[in-house]
Amino acid sequence: MVPKISVKNLNMAYDKYMVMRNLSFDVQQGEIFLIIGQSGCGKSTLLKYLLGLRRVNHQKIFYDGRDINSVINVPSFYGEKIGVLYQGGALWSSMTLAENVALPLETYTPLGREEIEEIVTLKLSLVGLKGFENFYPSQISGGMQKRAGLARAIALDPEILFFDEPSAGLDSVSAKRLDDLILELKESLGITVVIVTHDLASIFAIGTRAIYLDVESKTITAMGTPHELLMSSNDKNVIAFLSRGTKIAQG
């Protein structure tokens, strides 16, 4: 089967500063794929490359077997195929929460106003923000902004969801709720999910496969299920990164 996303020998750099080199991995349909690694190793940067926000050579990143440079020019690619939750939510600050969620629906679907309103309310209630439709992003807390960002990301039920540190800044109950929601989306809609995360609890709870980006060798040093990484990796950095989570993993 053609992988949903495929990365081949990708090098990432800011001007002359090489962040990571020779990254190769595949993300399969319906996976919850984790990108883990120490702070500053280049996870957010990798996400930017995957999203087409940084220019990349041909034959490096593929979506459903097609080169990213050819798919990002298809207008519906961003709207319908992928949804993104940014580290800080990145809500459009001149619009209310409802307008934020409604905008993709208005643009890409032929739905009527009433139906759009209903879907907006539905999406907001999925992330626990029912009743906040007419609030502006500046009027709600950071964690709430993030959840509203998620509601916007799933507005069109995209095929692939990207998350940059979804649980950072959330309390453990909200984080658990978010994990459940991600699992639910994956199981019921078959969505593929790519998550950048530090959160060990959710790594072991929801991750189907993970890659570890190593700061020192500047490449991927481990790949597999979270438990495989913890149990059978012989890289001491990987073990150190994950071993704070042993108790959670076994418990």
Next chain:
Amino acid sequence: MTGIAELKLENENIAIISIAGTWNIYENHPHAEEFIDTILSKPSLQKVDLKFVDLKSWDCVLINFLIHILNACESKNLTVNIDNIPTGIRRLIELSKSSPVRNISSTSRKKPTILEFIGSVGLLIFLSLRTFLDFMEKLWVGIISFIGGKVKIRSQEFAVVLQEVGVKALPIVFLISFLVGLIIAFVSILQLSQFGANIYVANLVGISMMREMGCIMTGIIMSGRTGAAFAATIGTMVVNDEVDALQTAGFSTINFLVLPRVIALTLMMPLLYIFSAFIGIFGGLCAAMFTTDLTVVRYCTQTANAVHLNDFFVGIIKSCFFGFLVAATGCQKGLQCKRSAEDVGLTTTTAVVTSIVAIIIMDAIFAIVFSLFGI
């Protein structure tokens, strides 16, 4: 008590550094350089012993001191006896050493030669011109597809911008234009009254407001007011990832952010210009009423005779261009903002300065072109 450190040579090969007293950032304390100089000046030295005799309290200055000493010894391959270092201090030193170093090719800090300087300035101008032209290309594609009906802009956003650059700008445009008209009139009357030619103040004020001052003043006001606001708003959106979010939601930043602003200002600027020109003439009229014996009717007929329709069209055309220029510059600088709050401020300033300079240059070009065609 302040921090104390003493270096004693036990023999040819061994030096002892004893450390005592209170080492903190508020008190005086010795600096590592003196000790390092002494250590390095003794080639026969093989070992350095650290002793802590009467250490009362310490903080980061002591750690910094010790790290310098340890590094110097390491570079000279001296053995250091660190057993005596109190555990807390040792742990912090180890912690500071375990931080991974980002080994980026260190950019040389040497002063650039004059040729390098000229080259880098040239490159900078070339690159910023290229990004501006790139932006312009995309903007024109956007404008053409808007005119062709292929692109729609959000009506709410457009209405808000329209109000912001139109009605809300009227008070300041009124104030400035009135005063400019007044000033031109006062200065002219002083000169003209010497020849008893007071009536020509109407010509001077009318023509200068219609042809030049009306559109230049609105251009400058709008670049300080609206161009700056565009740059700051869009810059903040870049900082908060909102622009990335637009892109990954499939919206073109040009169509979504830039087009409504550029179209709104290009449409509103001529209206502001007309307003400004008439208010300026009114200002001149007020000045003339105060200082001369001209009547309102005479002043107005004189103005009507002096100002021709082509002066008015010149003003309209110029103000359209200025509006486009101010909005495009503001948006382009905003989109170029890097990801920090500081950069938003910088971006805003650059946007204002660039658009004011551009307005003046444009105006000079217009003046030449119009005089060539005799308009």
